[in-house]
Amino acid sequence: MTVNDIHSINLKIFTSFNCFGCIHWLYQMLNRVIIMNFEHSELCQQYLERVRAFMQEHIFPVEAQIMRENHEINGHGDWTRWQVPGQIKALKQKAKEQGLWNLFLPDAELGQGLSCVDYAPLAEEMGKCLFGAEIFNCNAPDTGNMEVLYHFGSEAQKDQWLTPLLAGEIRSVFGMTEPDVASSDATNMQASITLDGDEVVVNGRKWWTTGLGHPDAKIAIVMGLTDASAEKHSQHSMVLVPLDAPGVKIERMLTACGDYDAPYGHGEMSFTDVRVPKANIIMGLGKGFAIAQGRLGPGRIHHCMRAIGAAERSLELMIKRGASREAFGKPLIKLGGNLERVAQARMLIEQARLLTLNAAWKIDNLGVKKAMTEISAIKVVVPNMLQTVVDMAIQMHGGMGVSGDTPLYGFSVMARSLRLADGPDEVHMGMVSRLELAKYK
């Protein structure tokens, strides 16, 4: 008897309902069936099928072509000339029309009302294509920034920035990491955000500001130091800074793993006496860490699930390539330890996915604070898993694996960068061990 059978029984019982005596039994049975369940909800399953179909029909067939087009028009370091490939725009429009839009946002009106657990498998699906999330308006850093505005923004802030972001009309960036200090310890941050009458003055330098080179990038959420004398996690603030504000300067785009990641780009930018209205402060001065914590939980689920999708795609490519080429009289997949690599990839992926889904479930049901171990754990485990899996897949492809002819090398860049973005592995392992030791105090 599967869960689905149980469900139809439930429904029958419900519809013939008039004896209260069976409630206790029902509750007991629900306890038996409900709990520890590894299946997707119907809502999730429904969207999953739609996203999957969209990708099969509209994205994968033109994936290579779009990658080439993007390389042709954006394959240079002059970010001021970057453009969005036309096919990307068309695909976004189509997804929007189909209601496959802003799936990441739990709100039923602004998004599609999907919980973190429900969205996770969709993010995995999107992650199978390097620009998948973009098509569904589910791309970082906009997702995190929209979440910040959704949860912590004022109505005015929402009107001005959340609405066009949700519509996919503009893009946003997040200014956190700084070149001059070890930003893995966020309390090191030196950029300053200070109040001067009705204005906020921002000074400092940020880098690894993803999306800064995008032609539609209009607004930055900037984190900086407001009051060094306050309690450690109340010293920093977040403020909305339009990219055309006087004093904001884009210094350069950085290559990440040799790639500009055009048309997004990872920028280095400076703020010199930049003045914005006081109303641009999010939540209040000193609330930077509180917002950051809320922002990062779901965002890490999204990143990790996309990475899991990338790993699934890598494994698929690895098997297909291995089965279709021959050397020494056998398909590559049967040579040496290749079959064991397939098994290892499968075992690593399954574990990483379950770990991430469990973290998502904890965020949904217990809140981010009670999911700190889980959130840090996936941040370490998943990108490392992807790095391992994609490395094996590359190896199976020979030279083609490091070329631009497959998405594999892009996935490997994704893995490598994720091991640093939002805190390096080492910082997250530190968090996991700190919480572990705390159990014994």
Add this chain to the structure above:
Amino acid sequence: MTVNDIHSINLKIFTSFNCFGCIHWLYQMLNRVIIMNFEHSELCQQYLERVRAFMQEHIFPVEAQIMRENHEINGHGDWTRWQVPGQIKALKQKAKEQGLWNLFLPDAELGQGLSCVDYAPLAEEMGKCLFGAEIFNCNAPDTGNMEVLYHFGSEAQKDQWLTPLLAGEIRSVFGMTEPDVASSDATNMQASITLDGDEVVVNGRKWWTTGLGHPDAKIAIVMGLTDASAEKHSQHSMVLVPLDAPGVKIERMLTACGDYDAPYGHGEMSFTDVRVPKANIIMGLGKGFAIAQGRLGPGRIHHCMRAIGAAERSLELMIKRGASREAFGKPLIKLGGNLERVAQARMLIEQARLLTLNAAWKIDNLGVKKAMTEISAIKVVVPNMLQTVVDMAIQMHGGMGVSGDTPLYGFSVMARSLRLADGPDEVHMGMVSRLELAKYK
């Protein structure tokens, strides 16, 4: 809002039930809450607390003492003199009286009606002590043998062997592995089980027959070749062979990782023209593989969950030791990469547990056949995880870690042996990759 809150809401809704209109809503909401749930059921939670309390109160306080007593009376290779430590007997009696008995068996009357998923956390708890499962009559190979008899045995077989096994009055062994062939390929098996009138004749040699040295061992389930001309997986049979049958000879006990594992022992035994009644055949001639497959699924969950318990205990010991000893002016736990090891252990354990629970859930809900990837995957992942975790814990203990003064070395033997028992890692990776490749055919 946590799941428990939802539940109480549910209950309130149910008890005020008289509008059919809300059924659809309720069903929807249940879908949202029910599915993808990582919590234990109440039944599980209840037993878990009882098992945990039993171990805290009755087992851990005397654990070291029992290990010493066992070493004193059984610390030699002469298995004919092995005895069960008196304290073990007393603890088993106490557990039986409390109804913490045969928890592994899903049957509500003979066992406690716990599904594989519900039992899994209990097995983990038991695994924290090397003889934990024994106390609750949940020890291998008896559990697997009881499952075979429960699912496939005739009424007469059940009366004769299942009943006293469930009562903990006798013990059983399982004769599968053979010294002369690579038994990881079970079709290599050479022992013969042939019909001769109303009798079955057994010839051959088996080793790694766990429990063979136990004073209460009375019965063996033996697997052997019946018809080499039949279809590959219908050639073998299983038959019940009393250990006092003429022609059954215990050749010796083997050390496993230097340990006789007294008073159980891993035996080498020979069968020379052993004759038992035809009625001792389980299910029918040629059904050996069918039974073996059914036997192994839940058994692997049990083994793996115990191994996860052993890993949790190892991590606990590692942290406690590391926090209580100093070198170079700091607690050991803060030296070098030790904190990262804590994090790695936590991340490995969480992943292994989720993988195993997912496998258990698949067995419960989809059946063993649809859980083949998962069952093979945990068989590889979990013992390797335990080996890694316990290795780090040993390292933190210095010389004490390899001594008999902690359970750590026992756990490491458990890990090492499990990587071979029921098929080596390599065979299970082969299974995982075969199923993976089959997706593309």
Add this chain to the structure above:
Amino acid sequence: MTVNDIHSINLKIFTSFNCFGCIHWLYQMLNRVIIMNFEHSELCQQYLERVRAFMQEHIFPVEAQIMRENHEINGHGDWTRWQVPGQIKALKQKAKEQGLWNLFLPDAELGQGLSCVDYAPLAEEMGKCLFGAEIFNCNAPDTGNMEVLYHFGSEAQKDQWLTPLLAGEIRSVFGMTEPDVASSDATNMQASITLDGDEVVVNGRKWWTTGLGHPDAKIAIVMGLTDASAEKHSQHSMVLVPLDAPGVKIERMLTACGDYDAPYGHGEMSFTDVRVPKANIIMGLGKGFAIAQGRLGPGRIHHCMRAIGAAERSLELMIKRGASREAFGKPLIKLGGNLERVAQARMLIEQARLLTLNAAWKIDNLGVKKAMTEISAIKVVVPNMLQTVVDMAIQMHGGMGVSGDTPLYGFSVMARSLRLADGPDEVHMGMVSRLELAKYK
């Protein structure tokens, strides 16, 4: 000439001396001292100091500047516009004037008379800068091609191609890998080299032809199939094909790990009825494998030693960065497992270097054929070591580690590519295991 030969020579010399008394002592002492010696020879030591000084004085101070200049003029995919940075040309001229030129070539006149063992530490030194080897005219694939011409070329071939290559006036490429077959099994090769009267006709397609985009690239050594009916390793030939020969077409440059590696480039090229004089065949038809084997031995030493230099540089950068940045109140290098990573890097590097030097020593003293295990072993061990070490160094640098601001990411590309170039890890492990099993036959 092996060491034993030398010993007998020594002995002869000694015994023809007048003072017989000290010969025995001397011989004994030589035995004690000579053998198993891990020191550099004086010749090696002398060149090592000169190369080191050159790099300290002339290369490292302008390294970042040259990398930037190269990125500026060549940071695009249009290889027809690639140029050699002026500073590179100047540095090469300076090195040539100082006699730090063609150090790789054992010949005392054309090169500097350095054995493989003597050159190895120089290659390591050069490898600390991504363009180090280039400066000393010791860059692949020219080195390998020069070795082919030196050892196997006719006088006419030497005059026409070796001389300008040694002078650094032109560059060469090597056409081996093909896009349509798994080229790790070189017998798969499909490009054809056939004799037609006094001409050789070449047809086929090659890719990963390194250096093909370089403005000075003039000549290709192409390997292809001549006679499919011959003995397996006598079917292929190598022929010299000028890049301006009719029918030679450069189809495109490939990115390797997202990088065009300008101004060298990794090209895909086609040969359509290309005709060159018969005299362009190297050694003779069917000699392709014989040449390839000779070519690869020393070449792998060079690659591996450069990779070891890259690893040393990575470790240096890792320590310096880790010591100069603070987080959580400590230098990064003292956080978490970072110090253990330093130790692991040191241990991995030392082992990889000794393994490579031992391989070099075997090539020098026993010949390539008796060093097959060693040559394959370093091909696996060293790039994997570099990948591990540079990965740790990147991690210590945070985002900067994957940027173009340090040579680290370039080193990681070097490591990743080397695991595929000249046969993937898996093929070389296959070679090592085959030779190992052969010991028991």
Add this chain to the structure above:
Amino acid sequence: MTVNDIHSINLKIFTSFNCFGCIHWLYQMLNRVIIMNFEHSELCQQYLERVRAFMQEHIFPVEAQIMRENHEINGHGDWTRWQVPGQIKALKQKAKEQGLWNLFLPDAELGQGLSCVDYAPLAEEMGKCLFGAEIFNCNAPDTGNMEVLYHFGSEAQKDQWLTPLLAGEIRSVFGMTEPDVASSDATNMQASITLDGDEVVVNGRKWWTTGLGHPDAKIAIVMGLTDASAEKHSQHSMVLVPLDAPGVKIERMLTACGDYDAPYGHGEMSFTDVRVPKANIIMGLGKGFAIAQGRLGPGRIHHCMRAIGAAERSLELMIKRGASREAFGKPLIKLGGNLERVAQARMLIEQARLLTLNAAWKIDNLGVKKAMTEISAIKVVVPNMLQTVVDMAIQMHGGMGVSGDTPLYGFSVMARSLRLADGPDEVHMGMVSRLELAKYK
């Protein structure tokens, strides 16, 4: 005397010869050939062949039989009844008669005049059998103790203890590790060694005192605290304590990895007001660390080379087993990733051996102090390598691999214990990283 010294001597000798013409050539050639040489010296080669022949003829044929005999007579925890198997005594006598005796001792009269580099390959050979070193009187801890007495003992101490140890008539133990403190930081040591008139008083508790259970064990070298106010590395002393001195008590034998290691044993012992003559102090009060440092260098070479021998033997057994058993229609060795494991084992072993030989060469030529990185590095690398290799070999053997039927499990115990003995991996990685960082200060 370093190599450079030798060279200047050479030059002087050469220049005093009559034939000046060839000197320059000879010197050049020596430079080319002498330096960076990976061959054994003739002395080494000669002894290596003799040891190898002895093991082939006299040890391997009876190895299994001796292991069984030892298990039969000593397979219990009552160390007071342990005996030396008769065959062991006979083999030792034979080796002594052949002059294959005390090979570890560099002294030409008391030993065979072999340097550390020359002895290393012999130790490797001995390590292929678990009791190999014992046969040649080259077993720890006697070797280390003999070295202490040889280098630092007074004439009286040598007469009384070194002479019978060299003759193999008695055995010795070394008391360093203590149960109550983290002894990896040797400055933690609490046992006290204090002067009282003409006597030395020893108090404290030691464990992991290897060899303490041996019937011939007569003397302990005990390290303890003399003056806590002295400079950190001058606080401790070493003193000779006869095991029959009043106040010396053997508390128990410990199992190491489940094994008593009879008839040697790892003991826990207590010293209660034990009084020995002042003359029993080695070198002087406060010289404990100075002696320990000198003791450990060559000892680690010995341990590591034996471990390398064990790894070679494991690989041999792995290949032979894998080639001789079939499963799924193929020899095991050709299934899954097994051939890659062979290659990995070969690559790990070669690297570990070269690392160890290089360390030995540094000890011989530069002294222990200049070889600290190397000595710590091998202490980490080699036992981990053995653990990996033997784990793979066990896996290839299936259940037999963890039984007592092969030496594999014994080798795995050797590996596991060595990762803790003489300082755990972590302490040695700490040493390597400390020395590495010191390069940048």
